[in-house]
Amino acid sequence: MKRTVPLIIAIVxxxxxxxANFIPFAESWGLTAQEWFxxxxxxxxxxxxxxLLKLHLMKVSGQRKGWGYSVVTIVCFxxxxxxxxxKMGVNxxxxxxxxxxxxxYLESGSGLWWIYQHMVVPLTSMMxxxxxxxxATAAFRAFRAKNTEATLLLITAGVVLLGRTxxxxxxFEGWLPESMQWLRFDNLTVWIMEIPNTGGTRAITIxxxxxxxxxSLRILLGVxxxxxxxx
Amino acid sequence: xxxxxxxxxxVFATLALANVATAQAPAPPSDLSVQDxxxxxxxxxxxxxxxxxxxIFNPLLADVTLVDPSTIVATYSVxxxxxxxxxxxxxxxxxxxxxxxTEAGAGDSSFVDRTVELxxxxxxxxxxIDNQGDASNWVEATTTVVPxxxxxxxxKAWLAIFMLVFGGFVAYFINEARSGKTLWVRKIxxxxxxxxxxxxxxxxxxPVLFVTGIQDINEIQTLAGLTVLSRVAKxxxxxxxxxxxxxxxxxxxxxxxxxxxxxxxxxxxxxAYQPDKIHYLTDEQFAFVAGVTGYMVREEPAACIYMxxxxxxxxxxxxxxxxxxxxxxxxxxxxxxxxFFVASCDYTLIGEEFFAASAYLSGDPLQIGSLKGQDYxxxxxxxxxxxxxxxxxxVSLTQSTESAGFGSGALGYINNNMLGSEGLGSFxxxxxxxxxxxx
Numbered sequence: 001m002k003r004t005v006p007l008i009i010a011i012v013x014x015x016x017x018x019x020a021n022f023i024p025f026a027e028s029w030g031l032t033a034q035e036w037f038x039x040x041x042x043x044x045x046x047x048x049x050x051x052l053l054k055l056h057l058m059k060v061s062g063q064r065k066g067w068g069y070s071v072v073t074i075v076c077f078x079x080x081x082x083x084x085x086x087k088m089g090v091n092x093x094x095x096x097x098x099x100x101x102x103x104x105y106l107e108s109g110s111g112l113w114w115i116y117q118h119m120v121v122p123l124t125s126m127m128x129x130x131x132x133x134x135x136a137t138a139a140f141r142a143f144r145a146k147n148t149e150a151t152l153l154l155i156t157a158g159v160v161l162l163g164r165t166x167x168x169x170x171x172f173e174g175w176l177p178e179s180m181q182w183l184r185f186d187n188l189t190v191w192i193m194e195i196p197n198t199g200g201t202r203a204i205t206i207x208x209x210x211x212x213x214x215x216s217l218r219i220l221l222g223v224x225x226x227x228x229x230x231x
Numbered sequence: 232x233x234x235x236x237x238x239x240x241x242v243f244a245t246l247a248l249a250n251v252a253t254a255q256a257p258a259p260p261s262d263l264s265v266q267d268x269x270x271x272x273x274x275x276x277x278x279x280x281x282x283x284x285x286x287i288f289n290p291l292l293a294d295v296t297l298v299d300p301s302t303i304v305a306t307y308s309v310x311x312x313x314x315x316x317x318x319x320x321x322x323x324x325x326x327x328x329x330x331x332x333t334e335a336g337a338g339d340s341s342f343v344d345r346t347v348e349l350x351x352x353x354x355x356x357x358x359x360i361d362n363q364g365d366a367s368n369w370v371e372a373t374t375t376v377v378p379x380x381x382x383x384x385x386x387k388a389w390l391a392i393f394m395l396v397f398g399g400f401v402a403y404f405i406n407e408a409r410s411g412k413t414l415w416v417r418k419i420x421x422x423x424x425x426x427x428x429x430x431x432x433x434x435x436x437x438p439v440l441f442v443t444g445i446q447d448i449n450e451i452q453t454l455a456g457l458t459v460l461s462r463v464a465k466x467x468x469x470x471x472x473x474x475x476x477x478x479x480x481x482x483x484x485x486x487x488x489x490x491x492x493x494x495x496x497x498x499x500x501x502x503a504y505q506p507d508k509i510h511y512l513t514d515e516q517f518a519f520v521a522g523v524t525g526y527m528v529r530e531e532p533a534a535c536i537y538m539x540x541x542x543x544x545x546x547x548x549x550x551x552x553x554x555x556x557x558x559x560x561x562x563x564x565x566x567x568x569x570x571f572f573v574a575s576c577d578y579t580l581i582g583e584e585f586f587a588a589s590a591y592l593s594g595d596p597l598q599i600g601s602l603k604g605q606d607y608x609x610x611x612x613x614x615x616x617x618x619x620x621x622x623x624x625x626v627s628l629t630q631s632t633e634s635a636g637f638g639s640g641a642l643g644y645i646n647n648n649m650l651g652s653e654g655l656g657s658f659x660x661x662x663x664x665x666x667x668x669x670x
Contacts, residue, residue, distance in 0.1 A: 022384050022391055024272040037449055041482060048481030048511035055510055066529060120515070127517035131543060134550040141553075142574035201566050204582045206612055208564045211586030212451050213394070214605040217401050219454065223597045224589050226458040227490065 003228045014220045052077065083111040156192060163189025257302045257359040258284040259367035260340075265355050265376045270387075270654075273349035273380035278309065278342045283359040283367065288338030304359045307335040308366070309342055314375060317350030329356065347378045385654040396611060401604030408600030416599055421560050421578035422591050425459075426466055428534035428558045433470040437533035439463065442523060442548065444539020444563070445479040445516055448486050451586075452564050456539035457483075457490050458589035459562065463536060464491040468498035475532065476509040479519045484511045520544040524551040537561040537576070538585065541568050549575035562588060619645045 017033060020026035056070035082088075088111035090103035106113050145151040162168045168185030176183065182191075218224035260280045268275040282289040286304040313326040321327070332355075335342050347353060356371040408414055432439045441463055443456040460476065467474045476491065478484040488509045495504035512522040524547060527535065535552035537545070538561070545561075545568040552559045553575050561572035562580030572579045580588060583605070590598035622645065625638040647653045 022387055024270060024381050024384050027272060041447065041480075044481035044485060048484060051481075051484065051511045052513075055507060058507075069525075123521075124515070124517045127521055127547070128543065131546060134546045138546060138550055138571060138574040204566050204569070207581075207583035207609065208566070208586070210397070210605050210608050210612065211564065211583035213397055213608070214401060214601050215451055215455055215586045215589070217398060218590070218598060218601050221402075221405070223405065223595075223601060224458065224593075226461040226589055226593060227454045227486065228493075 003225065006228055007222060007225060011220055011222055014216070018220070049077075049081075080112070080115055083115065088112070089114070159185050160189050160192055163187075163192075255301055255361075255363070256365045257286075257304045257361045257367045259370050260286075260307060260357055260359055261370060263355065263357050263370050263372045265353075265372045265374065267376055267378050268343065270381050270384040273378040274345060274347065276344045276347050276353065276355075276376050276378055278344060278355055278357075278372075280307070280340055280357055280370070282338070282340055283307075285361070286337050286359065301363060302361055302365075304337045305362045306337065306360050307339065307357055308360055309333045309335060309344075309355060309357050310369075311344065312354050312356075313351055314354060315352035317348065322351075334360075349378055349380055352377050386652040388654045389649045397604070397608040400607040400611075401601045404603040404607070405597050405600040407603075408596035414596065414599050414603050416587075416591060416602055419580065419584050419587065419591055421562065421580045421584065422459075422588055424558070424560055424578045425463055425536065425592075428536065428560060429463065429466045429470055429472050431558055432467075432533035433472040435533045438473040438475045438530060439467055439534045439536065440523075440527065440532040440552075440557070441474060441476045441536045442539065443476070443478060443483055443487060444537070444541050445519060445544065446540035447480045448482040450540055452540035453480075453483055455564075455586050455589060456562075457486060459536070459538045459592065460487060461490045461494050462592040464494035465498045468495040468500040468503055471500075471503070473505075474508060475526070475530070477512045477519070477523050477526065478509070479512065479514060479516075481511050484509060516542065516544060520547050523548060527551050527555055527557070531555045532557055535559045537563070537572070538580075538588070539563065541565055541572075546571040546575065552576070615645070615649070 013033060016026075017030055020029040053074065056073050059070040060067045060074070084105065087101050087103060087105055090101070090105060090107045090110040090112075092098070092100055093102035093104070096102040103110075106116065139157070143150070143154040143157055145154050162171070163185035168189065172181075172184045181187065215224070219227070260283045262279075262281040264279050266277050267273070268277050282291075283304045284292070285298050285302040286292075287295045287298060292298065309332045310329040311332045312329045313322045316322050332344055332346065333342055344353075344355075352375050354372060354375045356369045358369045359367040404414070429439055441460055443453055443460060444450075446453050448454070464474055466472075474491065476484075476487050478487060488506055491509055492501075492504050492506070495501050512519050526532075527548075528551065532555075535548070535557045537548060537559070541548075541563050542565065545563070545565075549559060549561065549572055559576040560578045560580075561576040562585035563569065563572065564582050564585055566582070569579065569581055573581075587602050587605070590602050619642065622638045622642040626636075626642050629636065629638065644656070648656045
């Protein structure tokens with residue numbers, strides 16, 4: 001029963017939405033399903049928040065390794081929740097000045113806005129900036145000319161890298177004959193990106209699309225139930 | 232004679248004023264056509280018109296500088312009148328009068344009225360208005376329009392045919408497998424490595440980290456990731472390894488807990504299941520990455536498995552895993568993230584391999600039958616691709632001499648009808664634009 005009901009819901013909802021895609025009368029059903037999902041997701045947020053608090057409180061009370069970080073997490077979580085829920089620093093909406101909580105929750109200068117602008121945005125940017133270094137280390141490993149394929153990859157990457165900068169033009173300035181201008185790195189880059197790269201990406205995309213359809217059919221036909229915890 | 236002079240003066244003055252008034256008004260738009268929006272639920276009407284001759288965005292104007300600046304069109308005012316309701320009765324009240332529906336900007340030559348009722352009868356008119364507020368004459372549509380609902384969206388006819396053909400292949404091979412026919416599936420190295428990775432973690436006494444991506448449970452990639460998690464959890468339970476599943480969405484956490492609990496139960500080790508190991512971190516993309524990489528650096532899991540939808544965080548996760556020396560297996564259907572996983576992980580499931588994982592790992596003949604059907608679907612797609620390539624090449628080579636031949640028609644049909652949104656249509660009819668439809 002624990003798995004039969006979710007399975008029936010998945011199958012019925014899946015087939016109805018699939019058919020609705022071809023029937024104009026039912027075109028709004030997808031939106032209705034999305035609204036239901038959003039309602040469920042909001043409910044689940046409480047579940048997630050509760051789980052987060054529980055785990056970190058357990059860690060603090062047991063003084064397990066790294067419990068100090070858990071204190072920071074709990075304090076930040078509760079502070080953000082209170083500041084956001086009570087709209088601290090948010091002025092009432094000018095159209096409805098009598099209602100104290102009618103203002104926009106992310107109003108410039110408000111508490112939540114400050115947290116977002118001065119804490120979330122810089123921290124997120126920092127994580128994103130780290131990508132540059134990770135790209136360098138990954139490229140260093142991937143582009144080592146260990147075999148023919150890796151050597152080809154290295155050459156292609158070198159051409160594209162130079163072709164994306166002014167060096168791609170500067171290196172060939174003045175000496176390359178007009179008939180061989182296609183050899184310039186910037187021109188080769190355009191060709192690599194438009195022909196082999198697009199072809200490869202499309203091949204993968206077609207495979208993905210068919211995989212999505214096949215997986216969906218397996219789920220809709222009830223053949224694949226492993227996502228419900230059953231092999 | 233003296234009596235006539237004021238009369239003639241008055242006539243000339245009137246004519247002059249009328250002339251000035253006409254000169255100051257913008258030229259009206261023309262050819263207003265209205266039609267029921269095709270393939271919809273009868274809730275909209277399509278309007279089209281030709282731009283005014285004093286609209287500077289009109290591509291037919293030879294020289295924009297010749298347009299009198301005082302008559303340049305600023306907006307088009309579109310009005311509607313309702314004549315009959317769905318029962319064929321005359322409408323009274325506000326709807327029975329002309330009322331403004333929209334003010335389209337200069338250069339706009341179409342509008343979709345989404346405020347109509349199914350089965351009611353409408354008429355439309357349009358005029359151009361310049362910056363001084365002077366309006367041109369009204370141009371009325373030659374016909375009235377009645378929005379109707381279509382039972383089938385014919386623009387998706389080819390999509391329906393493809394789905395039926397593909398679904399037919401899958402259903403046929405599932406049936407073949409059910410009747411006992413043995414179906415062969417090639418080895419997928421990434422999936423074979425999962426047992427090896429979990430075994431290594433067990434030997435080293437370190438946990439196995441499983442990340443289901445950062446998408447929610449309504450995404451197919453997350454579901455595919457959960458099916459792999461089921462197998463990984465079962466193997467971990469059998470080996471006695473610890474599994475850690477941080478999630479980016481609360482609903483995924485709930486589903487992952489069910490999956491892992493069932494896997495432990497199936498492996499005969501329900502007591503070893505620890506629900507707190509499957510936990511929610513945050514919905515925020517990079518905060519989630521910070522949490523997961525922090526865990527990786529502190530606990531140093533021996534195996535890191537990434538299965539699901541990933542974005543920019545893929546490389547941060549995989550490089551951190553590489554840094555701690557974990558054996559890494561990844562699978563995603565995000566083409567832009569695949570190179571990062573390939574560069575940093577030991578094994579990567581590329582696109583369709585990731586979706587085949589569930590069937591492959593289960594070994595269930597019915598699921599493997601669906602893989603066979605998927606292969607035939609791929610063959611069918613490649614066949615259409617080759618036919619399209621043939622016609623595209625033929626048209627390209629013969630364009631100068633035979634631009635409107637059979638090849639051009641076939642290519643146009645593939646582009647606009649089979650891959651576009653013109654439905655079944657008729658071969659050689661309609662738009663044969665070989666550039667195709669982006670959709």
